[in-house]
Amino acid sequence: MLASSAPPSLLFLPLLLLLPPPSLPADVVTSDPSVRWVEIEGAPLAHLLLDWDSGVLYVGGVDHLYQLTSDLEVVSHVRTGPHLDSPDCLPPIVAQDCPSATQTHNHNKLLLLEAGQGAESGSLIICGSLYQGICDKRYVYLKESALTSNPVDTQYVAANDPRVSTVAVVITTENKQEGGGAGGILRLMLVGRGYTSKGPGDIPPITTRRLYPVVPPRRAFSQEEELGKLVVGSYSEYNNHFVKAITHDKHAYFLFSRRDMWHKKEYRTYASRLCVSDRSFYSYVEVPLLCRGGYNLAQGAWLGNHSGEPALFVVMAAGQASTPVATSRSALCVYKMADLDAMLRRAQEVCYTEGGRGSSGQEEAYIEYAVSSKCLKLPKVSLTDYPCGGEHTPNPIASAVPLPATPTYTSDTQLTAVTTATEAGHTIAFLGDRTGKLHKLSKVPVSSCERQTDCQSCLTIRDPYCGWCVLEGRCSRKHECQRHTEPNHWLWSFEPTNQCVTVQSLQPANQSRDEPTQVETHRNTKKRIYKMKIMMMMMMMMVMMMMMMMMMMLMMMMMMLMVLLLCSRCLSCVDSVWRCNWCPLDQLCTHNHSCPNQHIIFNQRVRTAVCFACVMSDFIGLYSCLSPPVQLYDCSAGQSDCSQCRAVPEEYGCVWCPGSPAPSCVYNQSCSSAPADTCPPPQITQVSLRPVCLSTCLSGGVLVTITGSNLGMRYQDVVGGVTVAGVQCEPQPEGYQISTRVVCELQPSGKQRKGPVLVSVGNSLPGRSTQDFTYQDPQLLDLVPDKGPVSGGTRLTIRGRQLLTGQTTDLRAFLGRQPCYIVEEVNDTQLVCQTGSSNHTGDVMIRVFFGKAERIVPDVAFRYLDDPVITDATPSESFYGKSFMYYPNPQLYHLNRDAPYRFKPGGVIAVEGQDLTRAMTRQEVRARLGDQECEVKTLDNTHLYCEPPETQPMSEDDGNELPALKVEPTVLMGNLEVDLGLVQYDSDSLLSPVPLAAQIGLGAGAAVIILSVLVIILMYRRKSKQALRDYKKVLLQLETLEINVGDQCRKEFTDLMTEMMDLSSDVGGPGLPLLDYRTYAERVFFPGQQVAPLSRQLDLPDSRRQTVEQGLQQLNNLLNNRLFLTRFIHTLEAQQGFSQRDRGYVASLLTMALHDKLEYFTEVMKTLLQDLVQQYVAKNPKLMLRRTETVVEKMLTNWMSICLYSFLKDVAGEPLYMLYRAIKYQVDKGPVDVVTGKAKRTLNDSHLLREDIDYSSMTLTVLVKNGVEVQPCPVKVLDTDTITQVKDKILDQVYRGAPFSQRPSADSLDLEWRSGQAGHLTLSDDDVTAVVQGRWKRLNTLQHYKVPDGATVALIPRSQSSGGVNQVFQTGEKTPMLEGEEEEGLRLWHLVKSSEDPEIPKHRKSSMRERERAKAIPEIYLTRLLSMKGTLQKFVDDVFVAILSTKRPPPIAVRFFFDFLDDMAEKHGIDDPETVHIWKTNSLPLRFWVNILKNPQFVLDVQVTDSIDAVLSVIAQTFIDSCTTSEHKVGRDSPVNKLLYAREIPRYKQLVERYYSDIHSAASGCYQEMNSTLTELSGSFASEMNSLVALHELYKYINKYYDQIIMSLEEDSSGQKMQLAYRLQQVAALVENKVTDL
DSSP states (O other): OEEEEOOGGGTTOOBEEOOSSOOOOOEEEOOOTTSEEEEOSOSSOOEEEEETTTTEEEEEOBSEEEEEOTTOOEEEEEEOOOEEEOTTSOSSOOTTTOTTOEEEOOBEEEEEEEOOSTTSOOEEEEEESSGGGOEEEEOGGGTOBOOOSSOOGGGOOSOSSTTSOEEEEEEEEEOTTTOOTTTSEEEEEEEEEOOOSSSOSOOOSEEEEEEEOOOTTOOTTOOOTTSOBOOOSOTTTSOOEEEEEEEETTEEEEEEEEEOTTTTOOEEEEEEEEETTOSSOTTOEEEEEEETTTBOEEEEEEEEEETTEEEEEEEEEEESTTSSOEEEEEEEEEEEHHHHHHHHHHHHHHHHHSTTBOTTSOBOEEEOTTOSOOOOOOOTTHHHHOTTOOTTSOOSEEESSOEEEOOSEEESSOEEEEEEEEETTEEEEEEEETTSOEEESSSSOTTOGGGOOSHHHHHHTOOTTOEEETTTTEEEOGGGSTTTTSTTSEEETTOTTOOOOOOOEEESSOOOTTSOEEEEEEOTTTOOEEEEEEOOOOOSOOOOOEEEOOSSTTSOOEEEOOOOOOOOSHHHHHTSTTOOEEETTTTEEESSSSOTTSOOBOOTTTSOOOOOSOEEOSSTTEEEETTTTEEEEOTTTTOOSHHHHHTSOGGGOEEEEOOSSSOEEEEGGGOSSOOOSSOOOOEEEEESSOSBOOGGGGTOOOEEEEEEEOOOSSGGGTTTOEEETTEEEEEOGGGOBTTTEEEEEEOOOSSOEEEOEEEOOTTSOOEEOSSOEEEOOOEEEEEEOOEEETTOOOEEEEEEESOOOSOGGGEEEEETTEEEEEOSOOOSSEEEEEEOOOSSOEEEEEEEEETTEEEEEEEEEEEEEOOOOOOOOSSOOOOSSSOOOOOOOOEEOOSOSSSOEEEOTTSOEEEEEESOSSSOOGGGEEEEETTEEOEEEEEOSSEEEEEOOSSOOOOSOTTOSSOEEEEEESSSSSSOOEEEEEEEEOOGGGSOOOOHHHHHHHHHHHHHHHHHHHHHHHHHHHHHHHHHHHHHHHHHHHHHHHHHHHHHHHHHHHHHHHHHHHHHTTTTTTTSOBOOHHHHHHHHHSTTOSSOGGGOOOOOOHHHHHHHHHHHHHHHHHHTSHHHHHHHHHHHHTOTTOOHHHHHHHHHHHHHHTGGGHHHHHHHHHHHHHHHHHHHHHSOGGGTTSSOOSHHHHHHHHHHHHHTHHHIIIIIHHHHHHHHHHHHHHHHHSOBOTTTOOBSSOSOGGGBOOSOOOOOEEEEEEEEEETTEEEEEEEEEETTOBHHHHHHHHHHHHTTTSOGGGSOOGGGEEEEEEETTTEEEEEOSSSTTOOEETTEEEOOBHHHHTOOTTOEEEEEEGGGGTTOOOSTTGGGOOOOOOTTTTTTTOEEESSSOTTOOOOOOHHHHTOHHHHHHHHHGGGGGGHHHHHHHHHHHHHHHHHHHHHHOOSSOOOHHHHHHHHHHHHHHHHTTOOOHHHHHHHHHHHTIIIIIHHHHHOGGGTBSOOOOHHHHHHHHHHHHHHHHHHOOSOOOOOTTSOHHHHHTTTTHHHHHHHHHHHHHHHHHSOOOOHHHHHHHHHHHHHHHGGGSOHHHHHHHHHHHHHHTHHHHHHHHHHOHHHHHTTHHHHHHHHHHHHHOOOOOO
16 A cells, blocks of 8 residues: 655645636646655545644554654554454353454444543544454554453444444543533544444444543543433434534534435535533434536535635535445535535524524424424524524524535546645645546646746646745745735736846856845846845855846836855865855855954865864864865864773874863873873762662662763773672673773672772773662562452552662553552652552462562452442432432430330330431441340330340440440441440349259259250261261262263263254354244234134125225224223223134234334333333232233333344344254254153153163165155164154254245155165054054054164155055055044054052062152153263353343343333332342243243244153253242252252352343433334334234124223213214224214
């Protein structure tokens, strides 16, 4: 991918000039070698963002994000994909939970800049298509990300489909609601996105997202309830294709195209507007944009200026017929913002005050997006008073009148982008097309001014950007010419009257800038000379072009090149043409002819120049001259001490002279005294190491920088001569500077030390630092707390010794790999840090780094725990405002006034009082009796009951032996403490003494009892030992049994998974046999009916059909009257003959009749449910919805079935089918008794085949005819299978993956056993060969026919075998099933005889032990239940998780109805969470999901046999147990089915509770979304319903209870006004010629 570099306004954009003159033909801008480019990845690039303040360019594409400089140098590059993702799953993506997840490319959807707050730097907002369109904030160099882990569903921003557009704009408004913040600032992001068919389906087209401030529990980019959104009735119909989002004058605008749902259903482009301060979208209004010529689809837009006014530039394309597909024919239309705002205000005004119609009566405004609002007739000042709308104003408003514009430019190539710029007061637009080419009105490339070298060529190109800068003599843009504001100083190339002028001569031709003089210019036309004085005041070196004023008034200024140069070094000075001279001693280039220090080298134009010391070399003080080749050196330059001086190469003759006035480095012949042979000792002025060394000093590795003087003449002088506290510090060559700096690396010390820094050079005395430095070893001792949540934020205090080691900036703490941010100033004994977030729980090591040295807290780990879940908060309400009510202290009366209160152990103490519960609860009261607690049991307004200890407590008062009862509140409510008096326990010492005779008798009795107890204990110990031995034996057997069962489960599960992996390839495509909606509705609405009303036709004679249908249509109109429908239902339910079956039937008929008006159906259902809630609240609310006893309860079942069909099809259907297939596969692997339905492999103990049946598995080769070719197909069966069972298994294999209804019935086929060329035998369940024993006849099996393993069989139509069989096997001839066998006393059996009692020998019947043993023997086979349960566990889990998981958004119907139940509970004051939980369980899991789990044939086209149904019943019962609130307790007498899932049910309960909780805590307010869903469902499935038959069936009930219904309607006053009874009579007259009172 190539990106070119150009001025900011010219990036990737073609040029078009908007001027009144006729348009010129547009040319394509060709490639330009002078344009910079850079190659980057990520095609196609989606966004280019320029930071105007820094000049940084950000580029977003596919899987890549770049940060570039203005010169297109890549500063930073971040890969954003591909990653494991699927639009069907919610993040975080786990492969096991999301089978459809694949490595997916991340398309950049949004790229915006967010300004920083205060001193904070701004951030870059990036949103991609991965993970449901979540967004990210990045800071410096794109590396640091501010995105939190585990985003929730409110943080999905951009479209998850690369083809669907997303736009956004950042706005800032006042934070009035939340207060505080950053000075009351609230920064939001308005996002517009198109509709996506996958992923969360409840994201509106326009939403508001939070950016700043983000204070927990709020989240960045979240769509909060208090933030606005554009609510629509149908997301799929209002699929806006967004093009641009902008802000202008306190408003935000969105440009998009979509189908006009209100009028002609054609695609149009719209511009919508919102007030920036409007968080509720009350101000939303939109207007269609008309670009004449049939250009209806916006492709790009830009907010610029046109004729000095703000305008919206829109690139439009003509749509292909009535589709959103753009053709190549396109144009540019310009809409002034003033006109757009006026049109939007007009639409608001008409909808606010005129009901949507203008003065002519024509519709000018209406309510869009299928929401329940309408235009009103409010006061005329409404728009003035409420410019941004209010709760009472209608919204969202759409204008029916478009804003027109005439195309400014047209093209036959599809234009896709537009931007504008203003140059010299003129507006220029740049256009780009879909081929990547740049278009421009004129014939020169964009920004080509600098290529024109003279005035004539500059004016000739007629480039709107270019003009001739007269004084500077160059072709430039206007703002680049310094004096462009003065008249005639910048000549625009597009102005035809401008002319160029020339100058013939200029005297003098060059002049020093420091000298004033007169300059004469000559123009070749009039030979006139003008003289003027020029004062040269330039202060920096430059080349200037000077132009002189020559013409009068309208004449242009003439120009002559006059270049002034600041002379530089010698060679360039004397060689220049500007007559500059060189002063060698002063290092000065001057125009003067004398130097301050006399010596001067004249310019070569004056005399021959000899140049010395012209160029400074890298060595300080050294100069070189090219001619003659001489080098001069200044010893004093840069040599400040002895070592530096002596380091100068000897050829320059520099010495360190110790003479006066001060020692210095001079030329050897200039030193008046003897030069120094040695240098003074080193002097240390600074050491970049704190007095307390870093901990790494003990192990080395720290770099120390030592600065000073005389630190050696070369690096080798200091090698081995640097120590820190007596420890060697190795000098580093790259850090050494002669005499002034040494950088060394500390070596290990091995122990703690203290001492100065020493530097030795040669034999001189070492230099010594003024401070001592310490090696020390910091230690970490412990930390508190030792656990915290994974979200972070825990403040840890780490205690230790010598923590102030090294620089504070080098101190870092980590928990595992996660940083722990130091938040307080560190002292020598402790540091405090705040934990960061972690992606997993568990123990992590605490590490603290002192520079490079790592220390850990020994034997202590920090444990990350799951985030706490707040389940309840009390109180849940508080006061609004500043008022607070104070009550007087409660009154507690003394127990006894004069004497201690006498208390008998085992009872409670009752304390009387007044106003005890006015301001406190039982939990807030504490009672103490002496030094122990008296537990408060009950507290009401007048009494407090507390239970004291069993024994009398000690007194807390040293002056009193008896304890006193004191009551005080445990919460902070003043110093209230009430002393209620002393309490004395009643004891045995107060009773009268026992007589002596009684004491003797008691003693004797006690002795006898003790002796008896000893005998019993001895017997018990003997029995206990025997029982212990028996128990250990049984325990060993159970352990062995458990191991065997576990091994069997693993083997069975392995076999099952192998089979299911083959099955999985069929599921998800045509292999998932889902029923169509009509069949699904028929089976759910009318279960068990052979011919449901959905399949019937209206059976009427032709002569009556039209009249009856007219009457039924009128009945349909009556049903759409809510009052009639509710009275009709209540009247039917009041009749004694109206059975429960009738109630369900009528509810389903109503569902059929009103299926095309589901929104109305839902409202009626809610009304009836409110009545039902009212009834049960008065009785027992927990019983509501438990059974289907009313019409509305069956209506609720049908409603759930309609709304959840798509969820079944898309989510739950596949795991349900996999569970069904797994059950069938497992059941078929073992013997199944076709008569009793009992099976060896089952979960249901009542359907368990307990007998030990001998069977073996075998494989039959089935001949399958495929066209004309016959192919063998292996099928696994059992030798104990009946012939029908074998046929079913063959059909299962042959028609694998096909719907059950599309395969032939087993009864229509015969099974033929083939052996050799001529040997064919037709097998049957019952024929003449069947075995009869007494009154029992056994069904034939493969074992009966002795069919061998590997035998060849074929299924043939039954009609083909009726004429006879092959003569080889005469005894196997097919005969009809014997008729009348039951009457003749014969009973059929397969594997076990159903009603036969266990035959126990008579001589053993007297022994109860033997009878119990005989009964218990079959219980051994209960291990088969465990084996089956373990094998199916994964598939059961998958179904439960699919139903109850909140990883994907729950169905909107569930959220809607749960919200309704919550509202009902709140309305009726039901604060018991258990009651609401029961309501939700009864309405969804028990009413719908249990029905689906038990009857998968309602959803899938499969056959459910008795043995499969028995297994499904256990799973459904487990689901029911998981949804109840009661504690799941199991014991010896618990049913086996409950024991099977005893360990799993608590886990499933948590799943249910989390499901309910997540729905409850999610954002509510889904009514509009529910209505749009219902509207869509009504249109989708209404054609499947046979409404006339349903109405005719309903009329039968009207006819049956006609008089009662008429009377009920006439008794209602509202019904009388609407003449409902009269209208029903009309229906009766039409439908059956009923004689009425009409």
